[in-house]
Amino acid sequence: MPPLPPSLPPFDPRTVPIIGVDAHLPPVAPAAQAPDALRRRFATPPAWTPEIRREPPFMDRPPAQAAVLVPIVMHERPTVLLTERTAHLSTHSGQVAFPGGRTDPEDTDATATALREAEEEVGLAPRQVEVLGELSTYVTGSSFIVTPVVGLVAPGARLTPNPHEVADVFEVPLDYLLDPAHHQRHLLRWQGHEREWFAMPYEDHGRTRFIWGATAGMLRNLYRFLAA
Template sequence: MKNWLADALKDDNPAARGRRSDFDLNRDAKLIAHKDKPIRDAAVLVPIVDHVDGPSILLTKRTEHLSKHAGQVSFPGGKIDDTDADAVAAALREAEEEIGLAASHIEVCGFLDTYRTGTGFEIVPVVALVQPGFELVLQETEVDAAFEVPLDFILNRENHRKQSAVWQGARREYYAMPYGDFFIWGATAAMLVNLCEVMEASRHRAPAGLGKVSV
């Protein structure tokens, strides 16, 4: 798994674009108006838990009372503070604050494409391999639940959907990956599509049992 990730996250991976955004699916929508707003730097941790019986992605569901992104599925992460050395430091700090995931269980492997949201966040997705055996402690004011999705599910293109809704008077398209009782969509789903694409491009490195990539 570690070798596969190392290969998939190389800068010369043909599936890597360098930058992605909400605007990729909505070039004519009113989201374009947000391009002139100040950019806020953020980082998220994309935690791949290296289980013996198959890796999974660790995700969170935000609480319903938050003023922004309430109830949404997301990666652990948030704004890069002035006290953070870099995006990696911010992602690790947020993971420990939000869900109690200690850095001692985390090995940073690289980065996905930077992702710009329609709300003005410039997100650095920090991909990490997480060793099992951790105990999560959720920050109850922000995180309602933490759950894992099999990596096989993410790598199966049949689970990637494009949906649309009217937002600020314009129709907006977004990626969605419903999983059980959880609805993964928007920037989180788009970053998972990015992960799928770069891992597809390196699937010759895939460990035995992870060959279920549908193109």
């Protein structure tokens, strides 16, 4: 296959063909999603292998370190807090994402980056997050080396989204995201090249939240970690 082009053509990921749904894989048991079970899992991680480590590059740029916060809200039925990025941002505009971003020089580690970015983007104070640990790094097609930092958040945490970066903040049930019956595989073919990704569309009060790309890939790795 020839080298990947420096960029992909504009496309709507919702219209890209679905080539499979992983309903044959078992969901993570509800008991394993409880806060104490999550604490134990991160305290003594199992042997596991991330399913996705790197996306095919589609942008010619130097690699950059970044981190995201995967905030699990401790409702009776736990949820994951996600954002919709504003349409004018230079990267991943309009997409569903975790709070997070590029590492700053003053950040001491990935956790510091994730907590700082979450506070800047959605107003989630670091003291409101109980950090559990990290998943393996995930390299995006735009050359960001992303460390997902998983944390617990109490329900009712006060949020003040930054309107410059965040168009919306919403929650998706954790058990929905950890059920592979909701994991779609999409395949884009273009000029002899192929790019495959996961998507996890979620119906939210009459609106489809289309979770795909890097965010879905990191959630898939979280599934693999908790199912191991």
